[in-house]
Amino acid sequence: MIExxxxxxxxxxxxxxxxLTFTARPGTVTxxxxxxGAGKSTTMRVVVGLERPTSGATRVAGRSYADLPAPLHAVxxxxxxxxxxxxRTAYKHLLSMAQTHGIGKARVREVIAQTGLEPAAHRRxxxxxxxxxxxxxxxxxxxxxxxxxVLDEPVNGLDPDGVLWIRRLVRExxxxxxxxxxxxxxxxxxxxCADRVVIIGRGRLLVDASVQEVVARSERAGAVRVxxxxxxxxxxxxxxxxxxxxxQDAGVLQVxxxxxxxxxxxxxxxxxxxxxxxxxxxxLEDAYLQLTGDAVxxxxxxxxxxxx
Amino acid sequence: MSAATTTSRAxxxxxxxxxGPTFGRLLAAEWTKLTSLRSPxxxxxxxxxxxxxxxxxxxxxxxxxxxxxxxxxxxxxLLLAQVGPLVLGxxxxxxxxxxxxxxxxxxxxxxxxxxxxxxxxxxxxxxLVLGVLTTAACAVGVLPxxxxxxxxxxxxxxxxxxxxxxxxxxxxxxxxFGYALGALMRRTVPAVVTALTIVLILPVVLxxxxxxxxxxxxMAPAGEMPAEAELxxxxxxxxxxxxxxAQLLTVPASEGPIExxxxxxxxxxxxxxxxxxxxxxxxxxxxxRTRDVR
Numbered sequence: 001m002i003e004x005x006x007x008x009x010x011x012x013x014x015x016x017x018x019x020l021t022f023t024a025r026p027g028t029v030t031x032x033x034x035x036x037g038a039g040k041s042t043t044m045r046v047v048v049g050l051e052r053p054t055s056g057a058t059r060v061a062g063r064s065y066a067d068l069p070a071p072l073h074a075v076x077x078x079x080x081x082x083x084x085x086x087x088r089t090a091y092k093h094l095l096s097m098a099q100t101h102g103i104g105k106a107r108v109r110e111v112i113a114q115t116g117l118e119p120a121a122h123r124r125x126x127x128x129x130x131x132x133x134x135x136x137x138x139x140x141x142x143x144x145x146x147x148x149x150v151l152d153e154p155v156n157g158l159d160p161d162g163v164l165w166i167r168r169l170v171r172e173x174x175x176x177x178x179x180x181x182x183x184x185x186x187x188x189x190x191x192x193c194a195d196r197v198v199i200i201g202r203g204r205l206l207v208d209a210s211v212q213e214v215v216a217r218s219e220r221a222g223a224v225r226v227x228x229x230x231x232x233x234x235x236x237x238x239x240x241x242x243x244x245x246x247x248q249d250a251g252v253l254q255v256x257x258x259x260x261x262x263x264x265x266x267x268x269x270x271x272x273x274x275x276x277x278x279x280x281x282x283x284l285e286d287a288y289l290q291l292t293g294d295a296v297x298x299x300x301x302x303x304x305x306x307x308x
Numbered sequence: 309m310s311a312a313t314t315t316s317r318a319x320x321x322x323x324x325x326x327x328g329p330t331f332g333r334l335l336a337a338e339w340t341k342l343t344s345l346r347s348p349x350x351x352x353x354x355x356x357x358x359x360x361x362x363x364x365x366x367x368x369x370x371x372x373x374x375x376x377x378x379x380x381x382x383x384x385x386l387l388l389a390q391v392g393p394l395v396l397g398x399x400x401x402x403x404x405x406x407x408x409x410x411x412x413x414x415x416x417x418x419x420x421x422x423x424x425x426x427x428x429x430x431x432x433x434x435x436l437v438l439g440v441l442t443t444a445a446c447a448v449g450v451l452p453x454x455x456x457x458x459x460x461x462x463x464x465x466x467x468x469x470x471x472x473x474x475x476x477x478x479x480x481x482x483x484x485f486g487y488a489l490g491a492l493m494r495r496t497v498p499a500v501v502t503a504l505t506i507v508l509i510l511p512v513v514l515x516x517x518x519x520x521x522x523x524x525x526x527m528a529p530a531g532e533m534p535a536e537a538e539l540x541x542x543x544x545x546x547x548x549x550x551x552x553x554a555q556l557l558t559v560p561a562s563e564g565p566i567e568x569x570x571x572x573x574x575x576x577x578x579x580x581x582x583x584x585x586x587x588x589x590x591x592x593x594x595x596x597r598t599r600d601v602r
Contacts, residue, residue: 049418050601068418071328077415080408085409096338096341099337099340100337101326102327
């Protein structure tokens with residue numbers, strides 16, 4: 001269980017996290033989403049005690065992180081693939097972590113096997129690809145067999161096999177009753193493995209809801225898309241039955257307040273030929289983009305202008 | 309791994325209270341961290357070679373002197389070999405911050421300061437061995453010259469055991485001073501440069517600067533040496549600087565102070581170096597405990 005309560009974190013005049021409150025519950029994968037710079041990593045660093053909140057509080061398993069008697073057993077943390085000394089081998093890195101909590105070598109070898117690092121275990125971490133680094137970070141998070149996991153962008157840099165592996169792993173961990181908090185800036189990554197999503201933008205909470213709820217909120221959800229040779233008579237017909245119609249390009253209409261059946265019937269009455277007719281399902285990606293559209297800190301144009 | 313085994317472990321995670329970090333465990337972890345890197349071994353190796361080579365060359369050079377006394381050359385190798393301990397300390401102190409490994413370290417030990425204590429103690433263990441080997445390398449370095457002049461070398465006579473102990477502590481002390489600077493500055497290159505500047509360059513700059521102000525000592529009117537040399541500001545500063553104080557560890561107490569500086573002796577020199585190290589380390593730990601680590 002991770003509780004974040006009215007968390008605010010400022011660096012000088014910059015507010016990275018602004019009054020953020022949410023809870024990640026046991027048995028659940030909580031997706032933590034937001035554009036780059038939204039405050040996800042800052043929140044996670046506060047949760048694991050690397051930074052102190054300006055105000056508010058965070059708790060893990062009911063305690064402040066600094067008060068945990070055995071942090072490695074309580075929380076598995078993967079913050080950044082660069083949390084490893086590049087000159088140390090994967091095995092020695094994990095061994096030194098294990099030794100702080102009196103964990104034996106057998107468990108170290110176990111997590112190396114579990115994360116598929118065996119061929120690289122005795123290579124220096126500096127030689128690792130991004131994906132291997134992610135696997136090493138996850139191995140470290142699993143080492144203490146913790147009831148809570150905090151994973152910052154774990155899918156970053158993984159090949160398709162690795163992505164599938166992570167999704168299955170976090171689902172398993174949650175099924176075992178553990179709390180998993182998983183951040184990403186890509187919604188579709190989470191759509192397939194998260195139960196709940198906490199979306200933030202500019203340090204503020206935008207949404208804290210189940211994945212289904214977020215999808216349902218998407219603007220496109222429940223709309224009908226129809227393509228026809230002659231959109232105008234159809235639009236008149238549809239407006240007559242009380243639907244809202246927004247014309248799109250190339251003879252396409254987006255219709256709300258009417259079912260696919262209604263639209264088909266209206267088309268027959270209008271005497272137009274239907275080329276395409278389908279109900280649109282909202283996607284998490286759409287909902288996410290709508291929600292964060294205002295909160296994106298750096299837009300492409302800004303980035304281009306600022307990249308001097 | 310099958311789901312069944314992980315499930316049983318997860319239940320155990322909730323029920324059994326499992327122990328966390330203890331100081332002994334941190335020592336074991338830090339020992340693994342130190343010895344699993346290449347740089348400490350490289351630095352140790354180079355330090356030994358340099359200590360031997362410089363001592364050998366210095367003894368060869370003085371062996372032409374009719375009053376050649378080989379053991380006088382014993383600590384000369386440390387003049388250059390001291391770079392090794394300083395760099396080693398600074399690398400270990402700053403290394404975690406340079407690489408980001410501190411995130412792992414301090415999430416495991418949220419109280420943070422025990423990590424610094426464990427790192428310092430592990431460095432003491434490592435450099436005690438390195439100090440003994442370095443002193444042995446210096447001793448071996450004087451043997452060829454002594455043999456060529458048929459001068460016997462007895463390491464147990466007079467001040468020699470004390471000097472050798474001082475040489476070992478010199479290696480340990482400078483490593484810890486470098487470590488303190490590394491832990492404070494958190495960046496490898498600035499920490500190394502600062503350590504070398506303070507220990508190697510500062511005393512020279514002070515002496516040269518002092519001479520420019522007051523005229524070189526040779527300009528003093530010829531005559532009898534004053535019975536009690538007056539303390540000068542510059543010589544005092546050099547003696548109480550970390551580098552100057554460290555140097556005193558390798559000078560026998562019977563030799564007395566350098567003219568114009570306070571008579572600290574080897575023990576006093578060691579204490580002054582320990583004081584500087586404690587001061588810098590104290591600031592580093594205070595910053596570590598009270599500030600965010602990013």
